[in-house]
Every structure is written in structure tokens, then in C-alpha cells.
Amino acid sequence: MKVEISDLSHTFPGKPPRPALQNLTFEVASGQFIAVIGPSGCGKTTLLRLIANLLTPSAGKITIAGLSPAQVNQAQRLAWMAQNPALLPWLNTLDNINLARRLVQPNGNPGLTAQAALERVGLAAYARAYPPTLSGGMQQRAALARILTLNAGLWLMDEPFAALDEITRENLAVELLGIWQPLKPTVLWVTHNIYEALRLADRVIALSSAPAQIIFDESIDLQRPRVESQPAFQQILARLRSALGAGSSPHWGQL
């Protein structure tokens, strides 16, 4: 699903009002994996929530495959995944996924069955386990399996692996690419991890601190899996670093 953002601004009401996004304009081609990166509190989550119809923008327009976010939401064609795996603790893994399948009935074209999705993410043995008994990484795997059953054309992912340890995080990112490639949904991946963005995405967009504006927008035409030591990777990394260094607060250097 193609995503078009034009002149998008959002300000949270209050005293004083907090501007989060200012005149953002960009397009995401259908089937692209886009990483949106920016410092904490820069408005990247707000951007994702606006696209997900969890918020209504103050100004500007979002079009997803020719439809408004509300229409896409109503048609149940978007999938949402955040840092919190949002599994219901009173349902086992399988029932969690089946509940999503019951609530979302994509127009006659169901995705994987719950069991198949669990096998796909390597959780088949934990179908009957309750979420609180699973590790953080396994919980995110279950959340990923849940998305796989929904057959959504747009995956909105708000730092889904940010709370995991570095090793689990890297493994999951590699597996995610393997899952994404044959399906090719459009992915908007919000992160504050530069390496993750460059390893995963077809294109990286960096935002300045709030109110967010685009300070970097580049396609990453490198073969996957990407190796950080590659000169081309290092060049893009340097350009992204300098853009972020110029466009935001000093603590940015530690990334």
C-alpha cells in the first residue's frame, strides 16, 4: 500500500500547546520497508499514530492506497505493533492470535492460520503457554505471528524490539526481514537505533527534534544481509550521523 504524507502537522493541545510535527511531506512506495529515525520525543511515534488512525492530525493529509487512515483502519488493512507486545495475559499464545483473527476479517483473504504463524516465528512449542511465562523476545515473536495472520498491507511498527536485549533484537530483526520479503507489505518502522535502521530498511528517513521535520531521506541500495564494515554502509552511516548531529540535541552523539 502506497503511503502519501502531505504537509502533515500535528500539535498537542495544552498550555503551552506542544507542536510535534511540522509540514511533513513524503511518499512511501508500496512494499517498501521504511525506517523512521529520530531522537526521543521528536514526534516519530506521533507520525506513526497519525497513520494508524490512533490520532487525528491538526493539519495536512495522509493517503494510504488512495484512502484516508480512518478508511484503512475501518477496512482492517493495517497492522500495529509497538514496544509493548500487547498480548492478553489471560489468553494463551494461540488464543491471542485467534482472537485477532476473530476481530479482523480481511475481505475474504485470510492470512496464515494461528498455528502456521506460530511455526513461522518459531513459537509452535509455546502455543499453549500464557504470555507472562514467555520471555520478552518470545512475546514479540508472538506479536509478530499475530500480524502474520492478519494479511495487512501496511505494518506500522513503533520500536517493536526496543525493550529487548541486543542479541535477541538482532536475531529478531534478521527473522523479520525473512518474514517481510516474501509478503512485501509496506512497513513503517520507527526506531532510535541507527544501525537497526540501516540494516533493515529500504529507505531511512530521519526527523529533527520536535516539531519534527525531515533532515535526512535516503534509499539504502545495499544487498541484505548488510554488514556494518562495508564501506558503502559506513558512508551512509556517516551521512546519517552528521544529519542527526546537525539537526538535534547534543546527546545524539552517543548513538
Next chain:
Amino acid sequence: MNLSIHRPAVIAGGIVLIFLTAWESTVHLLKFPVYLLPAPSRVFRTLFDHPLLYLEASAYTLGEALAGLLLGVLAGTILAALLTLFPGIEDGVMTLAILIKSTPLVAIAPLLTLWLGFGVLPKILITALLTFFPVLVNVLSGFQRIDRPLMDLFHSYHASRWEIFRYLRIPLALPYLFAALKISTPLALIGAVVAEWSGASNGLGHMMWLAYSNLNLPFMFAATFILAAAGMLLYQLVLWTEQRVIFWQTLSSED
């Protein structure tokens, strides 16, 4: 039997035993007259001399208390559900509920007895009135609890208000229902007994009132002992049920 599991019961039993022993010896040492303070041994003897009498009265009072509790819990839960599904009416209904709650029970009880007679109906109604409010307040805050990640997920599915209520709000409110039951269950016994004081043909409250009029204190204390034991047992029953119903709260991951 495993002592560590039963430790709280052993400690509680020990304290009760010490208390009863101190009571017993004080009565004997200071030679209290039986119409002021009977020794516990005397109370128990009274109890075991008239087992059928107490059994019948207990069944009567417990029946009233449980029927009233059931009515109060149902009314409180249903009202809380209605206020959650139709939030517009909340302020008006809550004002009314507080008005009912603030009217003294001792004022309502004789009236209901006057209108409805000496049977069980006024007792059940009074108990329901007494137990209804804690359930309403607690369950309402349970239903209205916002679990942001789960809400986002359900909104991303475009779940209806009813689906959110059924799959999310009801399980999330269960811990609040049990918190309310821990308050309302002991209140139910008080409600039934106080209602019986204002006129009844049977029951522990009725017996206490008769015994008090005749200064037959062993008789009165025997009824009190039964009430205390029943209250404790019912409370334990609530705890036992809670652990089984809200099983996911005690689950945890191994890492």
C-alpha cells in the same frame, strides 16, 4: 502437609487461641458474672448444646447474606457496565448511587420491614443495598482502566465498543471485582444481621436480639462466634476463587 503453605492459618489460629485463653482466664480470675461477660468455654457449651437451633439460624442468615450479596454484586456490576458503555449517564447515576449509599441503613431497615414483613425479602434487599456500592465503584474503575498498548491494538483492529468491552474491559475489571468482593462479603453478613434486628422471625441476628433482651449473653456470643467464623470462611472462599479466576496475575517468566 506443607507447613509453609499453611503458615498464615497457623499464625492466625495461634493468635485466636491466645486471645480466647486470655479471655477465659480473665473471666475466671476476675469472676465476671455471666450476664456481663461469659467465658468462651461457656459460649461453646451453649453452642454445642443447641446445634440444630444454631444450624437453622445460621442457614437462614447466611442464605439472606449470600442472596443479598449476589443481588448487590449483580446490580453493581451491571450498572458499572452500563455506565461504561453509555458514559453520558455516569454523573447522574453516580450522584443517585451516593445518595442511596449515604442514607443510613438503620433508617431504611425498619421501613423495609414495615413494608415487606418479617420474612427474608427485606433482609436480602438491605444486604444488597449495603454490598452494591463497593462493587459499583470498584468494578467501574476496573472497566474504565485504560491499558494504552492493548487499547491501541484493539483500535488498530477497528474493534467495536462492545468488542473492546467483552474481550478487554471485562477481564481487566476482574481484579477490581474481587477487591470489591473482599469488602462486600463481610458487609453482607453485617447487612443480614442488622436487618434481622429490625424485626425477623428467624436467623442469627434475630437470636442475638432475643438473647440480648433476656441478658442471655452466652447465647448472644455463640451467635457472634458463628458470624465471625462464617465471615472468615467466606473471605477465604473469595481469596481461593480469586487465585483461580485471575490465574494470570501469578504467572511469571523464568528468565
